[in-house]
Amino acid sequence: MRGILSISGYVPVHRLDRREVAALFGSGGGKGTRAVAGHDEDTTTMGVEAARLAMAGVEVSDLALLFATGTPAYADKTNATALHAALGRPASEPAWDFGGSARSAVGALGFALASYPTTLVVSADRRDGLATSTDESGGGDSGAAVLVGEATDSVPALATQLGGASATDEFLDRWRVPGDRRSKQWEEKFGEQRYTALALEAYGRALRQAGLEASTIDHLIVTSMHTRAAKAVAGKLSGGRDIIVDDLTQSIGQTAGTHALLLLAHLLESLAGSAGGATIALVNLADGADVVLLKTTPEIAHWVPAKPVAKQLERTSPLPYGKFLSWRQMVTVEPPRRPEPGRVSATAAWRSEEWKFAFVGSRDRTTGTVHLPPSRVSRVGGAVDDMEPAPMANVRGTIVTFTIDRMVYSPSPPVAFAIVDFDGGGRFPIELTDCTADQVAIGGRVEMTFRKLFTQDDIHDYFWKARLLPAESQGDN
Amino acid sequence: MASHGIKDQVAIVGMGCTPFAEHWNKGLDDLIVDAVEDTYKSTRVKKADVDAYWLGTVQGGMSGITLARPLQLEGKPVTRVENYCTTGSEALRAAAYAVASGAYDVAMAVGVEKVKDSGFQGLNAQAPPNDGTARTLTAAAMFSMVAPAYAAKYGIDMDTMSDVLAQIAVKNHYNGARNSRAQFRREITAETCKASPRLAGGLGVYDCAGVADGAAAAIVVRAEDAYKYTDKPLFIKALAFTAGSGAGLVDPGYDYTHFPECAGAAQDAYAQAGITNPRTELAMAEVHDCFTPTELVLMEDLGFAERGTAWRDVLDGAFALHGDLPINPDGGLKSFGHPTGASGLRMMFECWLQLRGEAPEERQIALKSNKALTHNLGGYPGEMVSFVSVVGTELD
Numbered sequence: 100m101r102g103i104l105s106i107s108g109y110v111p112v113h114r115l116d117r118r119e120v121a122a123l124f125g126s127g128g129g130k131g132t133r134a135v136a137g138h139d140e141d142t143t144t145m146g147v148e149a150a151r152l153a154m155a156g157v158e159v160s161d162l163a164l165l166f167a168t169g170t171p172a173y174a175d176k177t178n179a180t181a182l183h184a185a186l187g188r189p190a191s192e193p194a195w196d197f198g199g200s201a202r203s204a205v206g207a208l209g210f211a212l213a214s215y216p217t218t219l220v221v222s223a224d225r226r227d228g229l230a231t232s233t234d235e236s237g238g239g240d241s242g243a244a245v246l247v248g249e250a251t252d253s254v255p256a257l258a259t260q261l262g263g264a265s266a267t268d269e270f271l272d273r274w275r276v277p278g279d280r281r282s283k284q285w286e287e288k289f290g291e292q293r294y295t296a297l298a299l300e301a302y303g304r305a306l307r308q309a310g311l312e313a314s315t316i317d318h319l320i321v322t323s324m325h326t327r328a329a330k331a332v333a334g335k336l337s338g339g340r341d342i343i344v345d346d347l348t349q350s351i352g353q354t355a356g357t358h359a360l361l362l363l364a365h366l367l368e369s370l371a372g373s374a375g376g377a378t379i380a381l382v383n384l385a386d387g388a389d390v391v392l393l394k395t396t397p398e399i400a401h402w403v404p405a406k407p408v409a410k411q412l413e414r415t416s417p418l419p420y421g422k423f424l425s426w427r428q429m430v431t432v433e434p435p436r437r438p439e440p441g442r443v444s445a446t447a448a449w450r451s452e453e454w455k456f457a458f459v460g461s462r463d464r465t466t467g468t469v470h471l472p473p474s475r476v477s478r479v480g481g482a483v484d485d486m487e488p489a490p491m492a493n494v495r496g497t498i499v500t501f502t503i504d505r506m507v508y509s510p511s512p513p514v515a516f517a518i519v520d521f522d523g524g525g526r527f528p529i530e531l532t533d534c535t536a537d538q539v540a541i542g543g544r545v546e547m548t549f550r551k552l553f554t555q556d557d558i559h560d561y562f563w564k565a566r567l568l569p570a571e572s573q574g575d576n
Numbered sequence: 577m578a579s580h581g582i583k584d585q586v587a588i589v590g591m592g593c594t595p596f597a598e599h600w601n602k603g604l605d606d607l608i609v610d611a612v613e614d615t616y617k618s619t620r621v622k623k624a625d626v627d628a629y630w631l632g633t634v635q636g637g638m639s640g641i642t643l644a645r646p647l648q649l650e651g652k653p654v655t656r657v658e659n660y661c662t663t664g665s666e667a668l669r670a671a672a673y674a675v676a677s678g679a680y681d682v683a684m685a686v687g688v689e690k691v692k693d694s695g696f697q698g699l700n701a702q703a704p705p706n707d708g709t710a711r712t713l714t715a716a717a718m719f720s721m722v723a724p725a726y727a728a729k730y731g732i733d734m735d736t737m738s739d740v741l742a743q744i745a746v747k748n749h750y751n752g753a754r755n756s757r758a759q760f761r762r763e764i765t766a767e768t769c770k771a772s773p774r775l776a777g778g779l780g781v782y783d784c785a786g787v788a789d790g791a792a793a794a795i796v797v798r799a800e801d802a803y804k805y806t807d808k809p810l811f812i813k814a815l816a817f818t819a820g821s822g823a824g825l826v827d828p829g830y831d832y833t834h835f836p837e838c839a840g841a842a843q844d845a846y847a848q849a850g851i852t853n854p855r856t857e858l859a860m861a862e863v864h865d866c867f868t869p870t871e872l873v874l875m876e877d878l879g880f881a882e883r884g885t886a887w888r889d890v891l892d893g894a895f896a897l898h899g900d901l902p903i904n905p906d907g908g909l910k911s912f913g914h915p916t917g918a919s920g921l922r923m924m925f926e927c928w929l930q931l932r933g934e935a936p937e938e939r940q941i942a943l944k945s946n947k948a949l950t951h952n953l954g955g956y957p958g959e960m961v962s963f964v965s966v967v968g969t970e971l972d
Contacts, residue, residue, distance in 0.1 A: 438700050443708035451707040471826055472709065478823050500725050500832055502777035504717035506698065516713055518721065518832070526828045528958075530711050541724070552708060560708035 101249055102256030107152035108364035108408040109145055109242040110351055111136045112416045112533045117236040119420035127231025133352030135418050136240040138426045138511040139550040142168040142223035143178050145242030147185040147549040150221045153244035155405035163215045164194040167203035167222040169355050172559055184456035185549050201324050202385035204356040212260045217248030224355035227280040234282050239352025243360035255398035262309030266301035267387040273324055287327055294328035297388040302336055305390040317377045318366055320344045322359040323384035359383040365408040375399050414569050437508040442556035458563045461486035469525030496521040498543040503536045515539050519565055532564040544568045581848025582676040584971050587802035587809035588794050590619025593925040595757045596790035596912040604636045604690040605646035611791035620805045621795050627680035629654040632667030632687040633917035660954020665920030665963040669815045672796050688791035689915030716784050718956035720777025722869040725832035730884040740887040741868035742766035745782045747896050748904050752911020754939035759788040759913040783868040788913025792921035808932040813966040814848035816841040824958025837962040838877040838953055845964035854879045855901055860941055861949040862923035865908040902941045923950040931969050946970050
């Protein structure tokens, strides 16, 4: 039985209050908030966060990784390989970027449901726009990951596919030249008219082919960067029934192609513990319409999501508009008067791939001493080349001591930095992220997160940082 | 297998030191020439007598040519050494060992750093090409983790701790105000120190060493030749050096309240020199006060105070210019700034002046013994190199 084996969303902690836009510029903004990727996050790191959650506790082999994003960290160079490395997947498994538009994520999901043995579909997007624009305040940043494959006893399916259909059309509604921050849109009514027609056609065909009546759909997700069209289409497809899934745009904004997978993750998580049998229609409008029809299985009753989107939506940190503008490089703020770091060496980074990307140290087989970074010679006992891998990405730690560095170079000073002792052994001095100076304390509990330290010569320096566990988890072990 | 040392085998017979300052009008070569000329004025050694040279500089230039070119040395053995902030001391150590070995009769150690040509504040080292996983902080940030850890371990409230640290800065500024070669020559109050803007952790501007250009130099000969070149030589009693393995960064057992590399170097130095109670047997010490908490912890690492008690001694004025054991009578890194290659030799220069009774009256200490200590460290808590020397005016 083929289906969705696991799914997760990732929403960055930072929120921009849309009212701040008008407060500064006298126009733009609106009500509610949008999610904003940290200064150390890009689509690759957000993809990693979502993928780690989807893969938490899941053991699968021969996995193909597909990564879809409209805002890739690299062109020419594959971004999926960084996710592959961060997840510690073996070299024998493929990792491919799957296009770069708002249609790619749902396309990759449909492709995975239809074909390749076991596939992790990952998507992440960052939405930019000129100051005061609708895209700036209405957009958002997120990641999502869906594991698709044949169900097994150990990895059962949460939902299976009932059917699906696509309608494709070449027309100009929204466009952006690669590298540009500004997305442009034709007169809205034109897109709305096209999307409505395409959605109705594809939706009807998908239902017919699956042998379903529209009235049997329990949950309807409609996503599009054309929010007006999404709203109109949702209204029409719902037939006036209360089946439209909250699109979260009020709290996090519309997160481009990733949004469909994020809402699907949010919905399935809300159904965790239910009896199963719920039918779901997922409709994404981007240069056509893609429809995926799913049905939850009884297995969803036993599913415990790693970190539900709902939980992530509760934990937010307000981001001043000025910080937002500087993080998005819409304004240039004065950097610390310190030299910028040199670019990462490609050869050195490759040699330490497991450490740099997957946070794997080494453990002395004789004494059990953990070495971070990995060492060939043991700190205790002096054994040489007698180490086993010590994967630390999923190990929590405790802050022994910390400091706030207001002088060192950083894309967003100051730098919070802590000495962290890991549960079960091992210490590493590491930068903290997603926190303010006053939140850091000795004894604080942290988890690891994959981030971008800086970019030099267009080379992104990916590595791990520590993130404070939420207040309610501070006592957890 | 032992650290034997070279006690009383080698003597310093000449020393010089430039003013430490933001020398906008002097380059590396000027600083070298100034320090070396100042050194020749202090001794009967002539340029032609010097057989070999060691240059300590962290970023001033590569190879011995960095020294040979400005001094116009023809066909001499000139070696450049680097060992973080202990670099100046390392040059002296190499020169002393070369003489002790019998390889040369006369050797010169020169330490220099031209820091203020970088256009940046502070000391900045460029890392070699790497995998981008080693996050470097400022030294201030790394050392700022010491004060809260020390306070917590010994149950000192942070207000008292802040008084202790301020007292160290006040003392060093007081001494520096009496030194014409110092970069900062103004006394400060504890209030000024405590009210200064925070740079990293709890460390404010006045908790941090300054940044300056400077150079210093020393000439060493075999002990038996010493009086040929000066009437008041300094005999080398001990030269100790320790490089840490970086274990403190990854060892959960390390608590940021002590520097094992410094304690290790001190222990070795005292064994070489035959010192059993440094607090009473030394007339003074020049220590690496890069930040105020560093000096506090060093008082314990160097055996001047029991663990957990140095803060009381600081408040009692034990380490003041006319205290029980004067620490940094020249003003220390705090007043001098820290041109990395020069600092170790600058410290030795103060021993040279004080033990010979040649310090200016306003900061000449009462000599309760004829021995002095210099201490350097480089790196960060947990990952450090450390140097300790003991010198004296008499052969034991």
